[in-house]
Amino acid sequence: MKNLKYLYLVFSAIIISCKGDSSGFASSVSPNLGSGIGGSLARFTISKNHLYIVDSRSLKVFNISDAANPIDLGKTTINAFAETIFPFKDNLLVGTRTGMYIFNLNQPEKPTQIGVFQHFASCDPVVAEGNYAYVTLRNGTPCQRGQNQLDVLDISQLTNPRLVKSVPMINPHGLGLRDNILFVCEGDNGLKVFDRTNPVEIKQTQFLKDVKSIDVIPLQNRLIVTGKDGIYQYDFNAKSEMNLLSKMAVEL
Amino acid sequence: MVKECKLLPKFYMRKLLFFAGIFLLNSCQTDDTAKDEKVMGYKPIYVSYSEIEKVSIEAARKLKNPAKIYVRGEYLFVNEVNEGVHVIYNADPKFPKPIAFIKIPGNNDIELKDNVMYADNGLDLIAIDIASPQSVKILKRIKDAFPYPNYPPFQNVKFECADTSKGYVVKWEFVELTNPKCNR
Numbered sequence: 001m002k003n004l005k006y007l008y009l010v011f012s013a014i015i016i017s018c019k020g021d022s023s024g025f026a027s028s029v030s031p032n033l034g035s036g037i038g039g040s041l042a043r044f045t046i047s048k049n050h051l052y053i054v055d056s057r058s059l060k061v062f063n064i065s066d067a068a069n070p071i072d073l074g075k076t077t078i079n080a081f082a083e084t085i086f087p088f089k090d091n092l093l094v095g096t097r098t099g100m101y102i103f104n105l106n107q108p109e110k111p112t113q114i115g116v117f118q119h120f121a122s123c124d125p126v127v128a129e130g131n132y133a134y135v136t137l138r139n140g141t142p143c144q145r146g147q148n149q150l151d152v153l154d155i156s157q158l159t160n161p162r163l164v165k166s167v168p169m170i171n172p173h174g175l176g177l178r179d180n181i182l183f184v185c186e187g188d189n190g191l192k193v194f195d196r197t198n199p200v201e202i203k204q205t206q207f208l209k210d211v212k213s214i215d216v217i218p219l220q221n222r223l224i225v226t227g228k229d230g231i232y233q234y235d236f237n238a239k240s241e242m243n244l245l246s247k248m249a250v251e252l
Numbered sequence: 253m254v255k256e257c258k259l260l261p262k263f264y265m266r267k268l269l270f271f272a273g274i275f276l277l278n279s280c281q282t283d284d285t286a287k288d289e290k291v292m293g294y295k296p297i298y299v300s301y302s303e304i305e306k307v308s309i310e311a312a313r314k315l316k317n318p319a320k321i322y323v324r325g326e327y328l329f330v331n332e333v334n335e336g337v338h339v340i341y342n343a344d345p346k347f348p349k350p351i352a353f354i355k356i357p358g359n360n361d362i363e364l365k366d367n368v369m370y371a372d373n374g375l376d377l378i379a380i381d382i383a384s385p386q387s388v389k390i391l392k393r394i395k396d397a398f399p400y401p402n403y404p405p406f407q408n409v410k411f412e413c414a415d416t417s418k419g420y421v422v423k424w425e426f427v428e429l430t431n432p433k434c435n436r
Contacts, residue, residue: 034366036324044363044370051363051370053377055398062377067368068391070379217323222345224328226321231330233345245345251314 034067039215039226040125040174045085045092050108054082054094059103059111073109084125091158093133095126100135102158117153117161125174125215131156132164132199134182136172148172150184152200165200174215176223181240183223185213191225193240205240293410293429296401298419304357304374309388312338312350324364334358334422337371354380354388358420372398374420403436410435 035046043054051062051070058075059082080096087093092111094101099118103111122137133153150172152165169192173185182194182202191213193206212227223242225232231248315330315338322329326343336356341349358374367383368391377397381389402414404424413434414421 034364036322036327036329036364038322038361038363039320041320042322042361042363044361044372046363046365051365053361053397060397062370062394064365064368064370067365068379068381070370070377070392070394072394072397214319215321217321219323224321224323224345226318226330228318230315231318231321231328231340231348233342233348246348248315248340248348248350250318251316 037217037219039217040086040095040127040176041084041215043083043085045087047087047090047092047105048108050105052085052087052092052111054078054085056081058082059085059092059094061109061111063109076103076111076113078113086126086128088128088133093126093128095124095135097122097124100124100126100133100153100161102155102161104158115155115157115159115161117163119151122147127175127177128155129177130199133161134175134177136169136175136184138169138172138187150175150202152202165202167202173213176216176218178218178220178223180238181218181236183216183218183225185215185225185227187214188212188228191216193236193242195240206242208242288430290428290430291410291432292426293412293432294404294406294424295412295427295429296404296414296418296421297423297425298415299357299374299422300419301374304420304422305376305393306355306357307373307378307380307388307390308355310353310355313353314350320361322362322364329362329364331360331362333360337362337369354382356380358422374398375400403434407436 045052049065051064053060057078059078060075061073062070063073064070080098082094082096084095085092090105092103099116102115104114105111124135124137126133126135133155135151137147137149139148148169148171150167150169151163154162154164170189171187173187175184180197182196184192186192190207190209191211194202195205196202212229213225215226217224223234223236230250233245235243317333318330319333320331328340328342330338336359337354339352341351356371356373359371361372363370369380369382371378375396375398377394379391381391400416401421404411410432411434412429412432
């Protein structure tokens with residue numbers, strides 16, 4: 001614990017930088033300056049003054065107006081096994097084992113289900129931008145009956161999400177998007193990069209087969225990948241060119 | 253097929269049913285008398301409820317079982333399944349620098365708001381003050397915010413039934429079990 005002094009400085013810096021930082025990825029993804037960004041497999045998310053958590057069949061709400069004193073506001077039941085949560089405008093897109101559920105946050109303390117897109121049992125994180133959501137469906141434990149594919153959903157009407165395209169995958173896990181680029185983790189099989197200039201007719205531009213990946217966080221021109229072997233960081237550009245910056249290896 | 257069925261004499265049908273019945277009875281008996289079935293399955297590994305509440309900040313350590321990630325500003329947080337959170341100073345992504353490990357038993361997810369980290373800690377949701385790293389201060393603990401992990405995260409498997417009185421299940425080990433009573 002020699003580094004305590006250093007740590008203190010660092011943590012103070014976190015607070016200062018976050019309070020003062022009104023630019024950059026954090027504010028573009030999440031309106032509250034004091035929060036960051038999670039990957040697509042996250043079960044926790046913050047929208048304004050509320051912390052939302054999905055857990056098995058419930059969507060829990062905590063009031064965090066006073067950050068130090070979260071208050072349990074109860075839960076909303078979901079008719080499916082929920083695994084991931086993605087904030088989208090004033091809504092939450094919840095990935096479950098049997099479909100994507102959309103909850104509206106007009107009453108932030110009481111999310112209301114307004115739409116659902118159901119499918120066969122699969123694991124499925126979701127990300128979205130504009131009028132489209134991307135959902136990966138994965139076979140394998142704990143979702144043994146599923147297909148392996150990426151579904152593109154038209155969510156221009158949130159009350160009526162529609163499947164517009166399915167792209168076969170090997171064994172997709174987390175995913176992330178930044179502008180016209182979509183990243184899809186293929187588990188032990190690698191990491192795929194797609195161009196989504198046309199958001200429906202996505203085109204694979206890269207397949208990094210040696211990068212075991214389970215989830216990604218795309219920042220401005222930078223990608224953080226988490227996987228069995230460690231944490232990878234890449235630079236990327238609009239042409240989907242990827243340049244490895246570092247790899248933090250896992251201790252075996 | 254329909255024609256053939258109609259032609260099949262009743263006598264044979266009865267005999268067939270009789271033998272089928274005997275066969276079924278026998279197979280049930282065999283199951284009952286089977287001794288100590290040894291199969292591969294999942295065994296719960298417990299941590300006591302008092303132990304699981306021990307949250308602390310420790311020196312940085314190497315990555316192991318990295319799972320979910322979270323980014324804020326120049327900091328990257330990496331969850332180590334059921335163990336806690338690696339804090340990495342990532343201002344230069346070419347040289348990410350691990351600076352601390354926040355030990356949170358039974359942790360898989362985090363969120364941040366200002367200087368508060370929200371984390372699952374076994375059955376509980378905790379709010380931790382991350383402004384004073386000398387000692388982790390738990391600002392609030394919301395008890396039983398999460399359900400008890402009654403079964404392993406796999407399907408079509410046998411496992412030793414979890415016993416809530418023994419503590420929280422931090423992991424499931426795949427081992428040879430004798431007569432496991434639970435399956436899913």
